[in-house]
Amino acid sequence: TTGLLHNPTGHSFSPAQAYGLLELAKRHDCHIIEDDLYGDWHPDPPPRLAALAGIEHVTYLSGFSKTLSANLRVSYVVTSAQAAANLTHLKLMCGGITSEMFEQVVCSMLTDGTYHKHRKRVMQGLLASGARVASWLQGLGFTLNAPYTGGLYIWATLPAARDAATLAQEALARDLVLAPGILFGFDPALRHCMRFNVAHTDKPEVMAALAALLD
Structure with missing residues (x-):
């Protein structure tokens, strides 16, 4: 789900909507995938779902293709240790790689304040x-x-x-x-x-x- 600045509606969850979704997921034993690619454009973002419920219940995804360049395919996942290990294994088995040059560019921008x-x-x-x-x-x-x-x-x-x-x-x-x-x-x-x-x-x-x- 996209909780902040949803495409196409531009909608962001209110606190009540966020808690309602988390309660619904808990009731039905569902794990939420939080897609936050647009969240950095929010001027005053509320807490993410992962921050409210914890990474055992919400896996957080974000990246830089919407905020820097569509060609800059660098993203990251915040999740439980077991899920991270499973995703790493899956990426290796599928031959998925990310350009080290792009990763270094993003790292530099985050480190020196440019981003x-x-x-x-x-x-x-x-x-x-x-x-x-x-x-x-x-x-x-x-x-x-x-x-x-x-x-x-x-x-x-x-x-x-x-x-x-x-x-x-x-x-x-x-x-x-x-x-x-x-x-x-x-x-x-x-x-x-x-x-x-x-x-x-x-x-x-x-x-x-x-x-x-x-x-």
Whole structure:
């Protein structure tokens, strides 16, 4: 599960939701895999599920492909000793390797503070872009799934029950690529929803094109 800044909805667990999920998992003897690839973009992150329940009940996964570069395939796992041993064995048997050069780059950035500075700078940029995009979408009649609090994505419902897939097709004629809700699930209600990447959307030409499509 993704507890912080979920893709595509941008949702983060409230404390009540986090504890509710942990109680449900405990009741049914389920081990949770916590995917936290987007968590570093949260300006004020709550405790992770693994911190609340412990690594005997939650395995924590994160990495740097979403915060540094998609090509930087360096990640890490925090889990119990037995699970770590099993995963290490599985990786060796599958021939899975990680570039040592990439690992050294990430290690250097974490050690000398470069990663922290990069994270802070990009996070502040995302917050500014997200606030502008959220305000602009609401001005066009979109309904936001939740107030924007950070991260890459805003999930919104189109005005007047417009069909998001149709709008996305019309947008392609204007060289504008949109992400309709049906790309992310099969619920019929998703036909009226759309995911917006705040960095890509925070451009005058994108805003003008979408406004024209909705006119």
